[in-house]
Amino acid sequence: GAVVSQHPSRVICKSGTSVKIECRSLDFQATTMFWYRQFPKQSLMLMATSNEGSKATYEQGVEKDKFLINHASLTLSTLTVTSAHPEDSSFYICSARIGQDEQYFGPGTRLTVT
Amino acid sequence: GESVGLHLPTLSVQEGDNSIINCAYSNSASDYFIWYKQESGKGPQFIIDIRSNMDKRQGQRVTVLLNKTVKHLSLQIAATQPGDSAVYFCAEKAPGGYNKLIFGAGTRLAVHP
Numbered sequence: 001g002a003v004v005s006q007h008p009s010r011v012i013c014k015s016g017t018s019v020k021i022e023c024r025s026l027d028f029q030a031t032t033m034f035w036y037r038q039f040p041k042q043s044l045m046l047m048a049t050s051n052e053g054s055k056a057t058y059e060q061g062v063e064k065d066k067f068l069i070n071h072a073s074l075t076l077s078t079l080t081v082t083s084a085h086p087e088d089s090s091f092y093i094c095s096a097r098i099g100q101d102e103q104y105f106g107p108g109t110r111l112t113v114t
Numbered sequence: 115g116e117s118v119g120l121h122l123p124t125l126s127v128q129e130g131d132n133s134i135i136n137c138a139y140s141n142s143a144s145d146y147f148i149w150y151k152q153e154s155g156k157g158p159q160f161i162i163d164i165r166s167n168m169d170k171r172q173g174q175r176v177t178v179l180l181n182k183t184v185k186h187l188s189l190q191i192a193a194t195q196p197g198d199s200a201v202y203f204c205a206e207k208a209p210g211g212y213n214k215l216i217f218g219a220g221t222r223l224a225v226h227p
Contacts, residue, residue: 004157006157032213034214034215042219042220043203043217043218043219043220044158044203044217045217046214046215046216049214091155093157093158095157095158097213100213101146101163101207101213102148102160102163103148103160103215104160105150105157105158105159105160106157107156107157108155108156108157110155
């Protein structure tokens, strides 16, 4: 089946630093990947759509300068949280699209900003 | 804006019983729907999907029903097991480019022995 990995699974950083999260499709190529964030006991909220070779498309209210997305290859997208603050602490999840509709999700990255 | 919502925030069932999780969607133009299972601390796991040209689709122990007239989606789990305990999300594919998904609020399923 389609496998999506994320790295790291957990990260703790100090306020003001930047953190990079990687999302990889392991056994397929994905021209489109998605980044979500999820607060405790809440649903997934789409942050941005990442397209290989082009700029990401951000959802309304998501700061593109704070959440930098790079989709450098057909198997890798990265999300960098710049100048992280405690309110950025969340569960970040990526997904990769197969075909026209199906999305397969990574295991998520727990970010804690102290 | 358009959204996908759920009728029940929590559902408790006895092991072996059948479970039904409901979802309402508001975008009549949506043509693809998915159910995901999410265990604590993990990413969503695909369960089953259905397109708008169908009203029922069956998988292993799971059935998804789609009622386009009332814009309602349900997930039925037969012979619920403790391993089915998780949060279940419905999602709809938003019309337009990139095929992004809109997720519902989620229902927690608790299976008791």
